[in-house]
Amino acid sequence: MRRSLAPSQLPFKEEGVIKRSPSSILVLISKSKDDDKPPPMKRMFEAPVKNVPVINSSTIDGESKKLLSDSADSGIGLARVSNDNVSDFTQSSETLYFSAVWGKQSNRKHKKWEGDGILVVSKMCVTLIDSDGKELGKLSNAKLKTFESGERFYLGSREVEILDPISQSDFLKGRCFERCQPSIFALKPPRPAQFQLPVISGNAQPIKSNILKPRHNPEDKGAIVLPRPDSKVQFNSSTRIVDVVIDPFLGRHLRKHQIDGVIFMYECFMGFRDGGSTGCILADSMGLGKTLQSITLIWTMLHQGPFEGKPIAKRVMIIAPSSLVHNWEKEFQRWLGRERLLPFVIDNKNKPTDYAKQFNRPVMIISYELFVRNAEIIEKIPFDLVVCDEAHRMKNLKVKKSESLARLDCGRRIFLTGTPIQNDLSEFFALADIVNPGILGRPSAFKRIFEDPINASRLPDASEDVREIGEMRAQELNEIISKFVLRRTQDMIKEFLPPKIENVVLCKASQDQAVIYEEITGCKGVRSIFIGCYSGCAHLYYISLLRNLCNHPSLCNVTGNNEEDERDVDFMKLR
Ligand SMILES: Nc1ncnc2c1ncn2[C@@H]1O[C@H](COP(=O)(O)OP(=O)(O)OP(=O)(O)O)[C@@H](O)[C@H]1O
Structure with missing residues (x-):
């Protein structure tokens, strides 16, 4: 436009x-x-x-x-x-x-x-x-x-x-429409040096060396050096650039795809990637080590930064489902040890207000439920990075956790999810819009420019024109999201996994199971499915009924949705 x-x-x-x-x-x-x-x-x-x-x-x-x-x-x-x-x-x-x-x-x-x-x-x-x-x-x-x-x-x-x-x-491709707006959170330039009173001669401070040393030696064997800001990034020409090197203590554990993942998140975090937005979605599939990649980035940002070597983050919040909060704590302990970093876990005893008062434990871990309940207090804490685990929970912009997160004054957001698109593109839109506000435009425009044409092109009776426009829009959308979404599949860790062994163990049905099995397979609905003249769509209902029966007869709940089938299967005989 x-x-x-x-x-x-x-x-x-x-x-x-x-x-x-x-x-x-x-x-x-x-x-x-x-x-x-x-x-x-x-x-x-x-x-x-x-x-x-x-x-x-x-x-x-x-x-x-x-x-x-x-x-x-x-x-x-x-x-x-x-x-x-x-x-x-x-x-x-x-x-x-x-x-x-x-x-x-x-x-x-x-x-x-x-x-x-x-x-x-x-x-x-x-x-x-x-x-x-x-x-x-x-x-x-x-x-x-x-x-x-x-x-x-x-x-x-x-x-x-x-x-x-x-x-x-x-x-x-939809490029002529007005949609991609940069994130509202611009990259913050390093703070200017504080004014210092002129000193009396004799007490003068030694002249600051012009050479700043990186925290870890970039020349060391196996050193992982993160990318330096290039000409696209605006910063004061007098600012000294220092190499950011991943702590070898962590770096030596990282696998190749994890190094790439940390570099990707770092570039997004720093606004170094095209578009300058500062949020990203790490959408690696299950088990690829999203937690370790995030811990590496957090640890690095708490101690280092490319501008004058100043750390980029002072306070970091991790939001996770309540069942995973202690898993995060354990992973920090596993990879860094309690002596290096002791996260502050919010629970009944430790409140966000206690976290805000202290400075020794920069990482706060909180469940989504407690995050929503304490949103007003948390909004006042100046976080430099927010990491959301299982972030597909934010697939709806109108739920409270999404609204509270969107209100946070912290543009550096990392979403971790193995399933960024669960049902439809509007859910993905919601994730993208929270992580990088405005990056995909307004919801209604996104629906008209991308979602509707892409869906229409996938219908079996789509015309050639509709298919072409849908494919082009999908291609364009992929290009846009590749700037802030990284997804790898389990192929990445195949070499680290032991071979898969499948054992088939046959179990004999109990007497109750056998009777119910006869009841189900002999009922009118199933019989008509077998002879191919069932007009309804109860196939899945019967399949799940039989699957439940294999697990335990009491799981065959016949007071379900399908009244007709309920009448047909006489479970009362069994009681
Ligand atoms: N480089 C590594 N070396 C050894 N173990 C690792 C490495 N990376 C990750 N792991 C281990 O692999 C397991 C899976 O990692 P993690 O839970 O981070 O995966 P994930 O991508 O977050 O999966 P999910 O989507 O299920 O949360 C963890 O026990 C973790 O400690």
Whole structure:
């Protein structure tokens, strides 16, 4: 989207001053018996009579005139008239796209446009879409009119001005829509050095050395050095850059994919990746060691930083399901030992207010339930990093934990989850929007630009066009999310796992199980499934009933949903 052409900056143009692009005029032609008559005042695709000139064959050169008349002969079609090369789109099925601005119809000279939009001009119709992907109006069977930069026309109750052509690929990928906004949390520059009183001679401090040493030697064998800020990152030129090296105490345990994961999280955390957002989702599948990767990053950030070597984080909060809170504590102990870092675990005795008062234990671990209950107090603690384990719990933006988290004044957020997309893309949107506010745009726009076209393209009866646009949008979405989402599968740790051994052990059914089994398999519903004439969809119901029976007969709860089956299976006999 061309922000320089924001509606507020585009007043209506005065009569006769519309600038015509010298290189390209696009003409939409519909052969009609009215074509030779002057257009009535408020017909679709006609310029407002007062201030917008209508392009017709008398306003263009000879060659173009020929093209127009040729095109007009063949009915509805598109023609591009160009000064240097003339190409005929009359028979073409090509769709063309333009950026545009739109507003209410009015004759006021200095009116502000209400919004940016996109015009989709196909052979048969012209559609105006707003910058959120919402269709604002459509015109089919358009009458003879022209398209070029600066051209204005009416579409329904709106007036539209064409800006520039958009490439087909930008439209198919959804790039022309307004969506990616940078995170609201900009990278904080290092704090300026504190003012120091001039000292009396003789008591002068030794001159600070210009060379700062990294905490661990980057030259050591096996040293893991994190990336330095590059030219994309803004910082004061006098700031000294120091290598950040992972503590070898942890580094020697890290597997290759874990090193990559720590580097990825570090780059996001520091805003070094494209887009500059500072949140990320580590979506490695189960067992890849997301906890160790997070602990490594936390430990590094608590002691080091690339700018003047100053640590980047002073306080870190880890939010986890209550069943995993002590697991986190144990993992800290396992990898760092209590003498290096003793996390502050919030429970009935230790409150967030106690954590806020002390400075020796920088890492606070809290369950989601206690986090929500203490949200108001926690909001006042200046955390530099928040890590959320099993973050798919935030798949709904309206639940309290999501709302409380979104309110935290800490832009450095790391979400850990093995299942970032559980059911649909709107759940993923919620995660992304909390971790990097605004990165996927507004929810309604995301739905229209990505979710709906992608879902539509996966339906079995999707047309070729629908499939193409869905695939392109999916590709584009992947590209956007790859900046802040990292996912690896268990292939990464295959080499570290012992071979899988499967043992099949057959167990004889008990007498009760055998009787119930006969009851179930002999009932009307199951019999009709077996002979293939069951019209309902109770297959899964019976499968889970039989699976429960294998575990224990008392799990066959017949007071379930399916009344018909309940009547059919006479479990009362068993009691
Ligand atoms: N480099 C390593 N060397 C040895 N053990 C490791 C290493 N990385 C992780 N582990 C161990 O593997 C186990 C699984 O790790 P972890 O719980 O972090 O996985 P995860 O990705 O968080 O899985 P989940 O999605 O189930 O939470 C843990 O017991 C952890 O201590």
